[in-house]
Amino acid sequence: MITTLDRYPLRPGLLVEWIPEPVGAAYCVEDVRAPSYLQEEHIRAEVLFREQGVRASSWLATAFDLPGRVELEAMHSLLCTVLARHESLRSEFRFDGVRLARHTHPSSHVRLRMHVVGEFDSGARIASYLEGRFDEATNPLDNPLPTVFAAIVRPESTTALLASDHSRTDGYSLFLVPHEFAQLRAAQQDGRLYELADVDSHVDHSHAERSRAAAIDADHRGVLVWKRFLDACGGALPEFPVDRGVADGEVPEWAGLHETVLSEDDAEAFGVACKEAGVQFLSGLVAATATAAREIGGSREFHTTVPVHTRSARGAEGSLGWYVNSLPISVRTADAVDFRTVATATHGALRTALPALKVPCSRAWELTGTFPLLRTMISFMDLRNTPGSEHWAEWNVSGLGKPPPGDHVFLWFIRTRHGTSLTAVFPDTVAGNEIIPRIAARIGEVLTTVAATGNRSPLPVPA
Incomplete structure (x- = not known):
C-alpha cells in the first residue's frame, strides 16, 4: 500500500500538473505559529544534505482513480477546495541560516498554476516524468509551497496524484485524500455544496505542540x-x-x-x-x-x-x-x-x-x-x-x-x-x-x- 512510482500501475493518457504559488502581500507576513520540532528537524536535515552536496528528495504521495473523464476546469476546482481545507499545504518555511520561520498563506492568496504536459503513450514514461517533477517541485528549500497535483485524463477514468514534502504530510494523510476527493467530486457532479466535516489545522497543532514542549x-x-x-x-x-x-x-x-x-x-x-x-x-x-x-x-x-x-x-x-x-x-x-x-x-x-x-x-x-x-x-x-x-x-x-x-x-x-x-x-x-x-x-x-x-x-x- 506504500510503494514507488515505478511500481504503481499508471496508464497512458493526458498528463496535467498544478503547482500552488503564493501571491499578494500576505507572501511577506511571518506566521507567529511556530513549526513543529519534527518539521524543523526535517528542514534542517535538508539544509545539511545540501551543504554536503547531496540532493535529497523526501516526498510522500497518493495516487487513485476517479471514474470517467474529469474536465480540467472541474479538477482545478477540486484542487482549490483541497488547498482551502488543509492549511498545511499553504504553509511555507524560510530558513535564514539560523532560524526557521513559517509563512502561511490564506487560500485567497494562493493560485494553482496549471501546465498541460501532454499525451503519454506509456505509463512507465509518465512515472519517470513525475518522479523528476516530484523531486524538483516538492523540495522545501526551492519551493515556497512544496506540493504538486497531477492528473492523467482518459475518456474512461482519471488518475489523480498529490505529492508533497514530508514536512507537510504523514503516511496516514495519504489515505485520507482519495475519500475526500471522491466526496468532493460527487458533490460537484450533483451540483451541490460539499458536506465534508471541517478539519483542524496542522499549523495550529504544530504551534500548540511546540509551545507545550518548550516548557519541558x-x-x-x-x-x-x-x-x-x-x-x-x-x-x-x-x-x-x-x-x-x-x-x-x-x-x-x-x-x-x-x-x-x-x-x-x-x-x-x-x-x-x-x-x-x-x-x-x-x-x-x-x-x-x-x-x-x-x-x-x-x-x-x-x-x-x-x-x-x-x-x-x-x-x-x-x-x-x-x-x-x-x-x-x-x-x-x-x-x-x-x-x-x-x-x-x-x-x-x-x-x-x-x-x-x-x-x-x-x-x-x-x-x-x-x-x-x-x-x-x-x-x-x-x-x-x-x-x-x-x-x-x-x-x-x-x-x-x-x-x-x-x-x-x-x-x-x-x-x-x-x-x-x-x-x-x-x-x-x-x-x-x-x-x-x-x-x-x-x-x-x-x-x-x-x-x-x-x-x-x-x-x-x-x-
Missing part, C-alpha cells in the same frame, strides 16, 4: 525514557542490527522492497494469536522483526523506534499534516524461548515507553544532546476503518514515497481489508540488497507460522 526540561519522565534508551544504544540513535555494507561517512542511495506478508485470513489469525498472548498486533510485528534480526544477524538485543500518531482531537482525524511522534523500544531477544516470549517483552517495552508520548521526539533529542539521525524505524498503520477503504481496490489507491539517501532501514507495515503488507527501505549496497530481503522473508515466515500455529520456536542464530 531534561528531568521530564518522557525525556528520561529517551535518555535510558540512548544510553543503552551507546549515546546515539540506534541502527538496524545487521551489516549493511556502509562505510563511515558514506551516504548511499536507497533501495526498497514491497510485499504482502499476511493474507486477509492470516492477518486475522495472527491477530488472534497476539490477543491470546496478551499483546497487540503492533507488538507482534515488532517481535517478528526482532526475531528475524536475531536469527539472521545474531543481535542479542533489538533497539528501534516506533512512530505513533498524535491525532487525538476529533478535528485532526481528517486533517492533512505530520501528526507523528515516536517511541523508543528495546527488546532483549537472546534469552527468548519462543515468539510469545519476544512479543510479551515487546509489549512491555511499548508500555514502558509511553511517557515519551508527552514529548516530541525531536525535543527529547535536543534535550539529551542527541544528533537527530534516525536510522531504524518500524511503522504500523491499521487502515481497515479509514474513510473510503472499502473502495480502495476499485479506486486503485496507493501511497507512494521517496525517502532520502542514507544508512537507514525503515519498515512500514500496513494492514488493510485485504491483508498486511511490508514496505522496506534500506541502503542500496551489495550487503544491503542481500541481507534486508532475507530479513523481510524471515519476518514473513515468522508471521505466517504464528498465524498458523499460534506460536513459533526460535531458529539457530549465526555463530
Whole structure:
C-alpha cells in the first residue's frame, strides 16, 4: 500500500500538473505559529544534505482513480477546495541560516498554476516524468509551497496524484485524500455544496505542540525514557542490527522492497494469536522483526523506534499534516524461548515507553544532546476503518514515497481489508540488497507460522 512510482500501475493518457504559488502581500507576513520540532528537524536535515552536496528528495504521495473523464476546469476546482481545507499545504518555511520561520498563506492568496504536459503513450514514461517533477517541485528549500497535483485524463477514468514534502504530510494523510476527493467530486457532479466535516489545522497543532514542549526540561519522565534508551544504544540513535555494507561517512542511495506478508485470513489469525498472548498486533510485528534480526544477524538485543500518531482531537482525524511522534523500544531477544516470549517483552517495552508520548521526539533529542539521525524505524498503520477503504481496490489507491539517501532501514507495515503488507527501505549496497530481503522473508515466515500455529520456536542464530 506504500510503494514507488515505478511500481504503481499508471496508464497512458493526458498528463496535467498544478503547482500552488503564493501571491499578494500576505507572501511577506511571518506566521507567529511556530513549526513543529519534527518539521524543523526535517528542514534542517535538508539544509545539511545540501551543504554536503547531496540532493535529497523526501516526498510522500497518493495516487487513485476517479471514474470517467474529469474536465480540467472541474479538477482545478477540486484542487482549490483541497488547498482551502488543509492549511498545511499553504504553509511555507524560510530558513535564514539560523532560524526557521513559517509563512502561511490564506487560500485567497494562493493560485494553482496549471501546465498541460501532454499525451503519454506509456505509463512507465509518465512515472519517470513525475518522479523528476516530484523531486524538483516538492523540495522545501526551492519551493515556497512544496506540493504538486497531477492528473492523467482518459475518456474512461482519471488518475489523480498529490505529492508533497514530508514536512507537510504523514503516511496516514495519504489515505485520507482519495475519500475526500471522491466526496468532493460527487458533490460537484450533483451540483451541490460539499458536506465534508471541517478539519483542524496542522499549523495550529504544530504551534500548540511546540509551545507545550518548550516548557519541558531534561528531568521530564518522557525525556528520561529517551535518555535510558540512548544510553543503552551507546549515546546515539540506534541502527538496524545487521551489516549493511556502509562505510563511515558514506551516504548511499536507497533501495526498497514491497510485499504482502499476511493474507486477509492470516492477518486475522495472527491477530488472534497476539490477543491470546496478551499483546497487540503492533507488538507482534515488532517481535517478528526482532526475531528475524536475531536469527539472521545474531543481535542479542533489538533497539528501534516506533512512530505513533498524535491525532487525538476529533478535528485532526481528517486533517492533512505530520501528526507523528515516536517511541523508543528495546527488546532483549537472546534469552527468548519462543515468539510469545519476544512479543510479551515487546509489549512491555511499548508500555514502558509511553511517557515519551508527552514529548516530541525531536525535543527529547535536543534535550539529551542527541544528533537527530534516525536510522531504524518500524511503522504500523491499521487502515481497515479509514474513510473510503472499502473502495480502495476499485479506486486503485496507493501511497507512494521517496525517502532520502542514507544508512537507514525503515519498515512500514500496513494492514488493510485485504491483508498486511511490508514496505522496506534500506541502503542500496551489495550487503544491503542481500541481507534486508532475507530479513523481510524471515519476518514473513515468522508471521505466517504464528498465524498458523499460534506460536513459533526460535531458529539457530549465526555463530
